[in-house]
Amino acid sequence: MTVLSVNVNKIAVLRNSRGGAEPDVVQAARVCLDAGAHGITVHPRPDGRHIRTDDVLALAELTRQYGVEFNLEGNPFAPPRDAYPGFLALCEATRPAQATLVPDGDGQLTSDHGFDFHRDGQALVPLVSGLKALGCRVSLFADAHGPLRADDMERAAATGASRVEFYTGPYAEAFADGDPADMLGRFAAAAARAQAAGLGVNAGHDLSQANLGAFLSAVPDVLEVSIGHALIGEALYAGLDTTVRRYLAILRG
Numbered sequence: 644m645t646v647l648s649v650n651v652n653k654i655a656v657l658r659n660s661r662g663g664a665e666p667d668v669v670q671a672a673r674v675c676l677d678a679g680a681h682g683i684t685v686h687p688r689p690d691g692r693h694i695r696t697d698d699v700l701a702l703a704e705l706t707r708q709y710g711v712e713f714n715l716e717g718n719p720f721a722p723p724r725d726a727y728p729g730f731l732a733l734c735e736a737t738r739p740a741q742a743t744l745v746p747d748g749d750g751q752l753t754s755d756h757g758f759d760f761h762r763d764g765q766a767l768v769p770l771v772s773g774l775k776a777l778g779c780r781v782s783l784f785a786d787a788h789g790p791l792r793a794d795d796m797e798r799a800a801a802t803g804a805s806r807v808e809f810y811t812g813p814y815a816e817a818f819a820d821g822d823p824a825d826m827l828g829r830f831a832a833a834a835a836r837a838q839a840a841g842l843g844v845n846a847g848h849d850l851s852q853a854n855l856g857a858f859l860s861a862v863p864d865v866l867e868v869s870i871g872h873a874l875i876g877e878a879l880y881a882g883l884d885t886t887v888r889r890y891l892a893i894l895r896g
């Protein structure tokens with residue numbers, strides 16, 4: 644079964660909008676885990692707009708206590724800045740079960756593209772091996788919506804990473820436009836190529852209760868989805884516990 648990792652970035656957005664400690668990111672993560680979520684994801688950004696270093700440390704401890712996966716996302720090439728020690732330093736401090744490398748530019752509103760494995764593949768090799776030496780499974784954020792180059796997934800696998808996380812934003816847009824069939828075909832084909840190259844497939848970005856089921860029906864053997872923006876929004880109406888349980892029901896099919 645596909646596992647659910649809840650991204651709690653948006654809880655920190657709300658907290659930071661007023662300063663102080665509420666809503667409490669760790670308490671929100673605990674509610675998600677008590678509802679049955681399989682793990683917690685965060686993507687601390689160098690500008691500190693939501694998740695901060697102290698949140699990363701606290702969530703690493705919480706997930707350790709629960710014995711569930713902590714998935715830390717970030718750009719390993721972004722330099723340390725102010726209160727952000729850098730992605731690799733955070734991985735060293737917290738040893739997340741999964742490190743998801745994302746090629747975001749500084750100041751980007753949100754993640755909107757995966758790695759160019761032809762350009763970045765060689766540079767990723769030492770980073771992946773360093774993270775594996777820390778005990779992290781490594782996943783690489785990857786595009787699956789456009790035409791893949793013939794050996795894209797082979798190059799991703801050649802970095803030593805175990806998984807790719809497909810950037811699902813374009814699928815979510817196609818679904819919202821009422822015409823997701825072509826996009827689903829592209830993701831299914833990309834998944835087959837990743838799996839043939841020996842990579843496990845994760846997926847994330849703008850997945851929601853509305854669009855998740857169709858995605859998982861069309862794209863076989865997705866190992867993990869990380870979901871935050873829609874889930875936290877939906878939880879405003881239904882509550883966090885109920886919302887997480889609804890996602891888990893979708894994953895069970």
Ligand SMILES: CC(=O)[C@@H](O)[C@H](O)COP(=O)(O)O
Nearest residue numbers: 652686716745753754847848
């Ligand atoms: C890597 C990814 O897909 C992003 O969705 C990310 O984790 C969300 O980041 P923000 O919450 O900063 O938009």
Ligand SMILES: NCC(=O)COP(=O)(O)O
Nearest residue numbers: 650847848849869871872
């Ligand atoms: N890796 C994707 C993620 O963690 C959550 O993305 P979103 O649901 O906030 O768009």
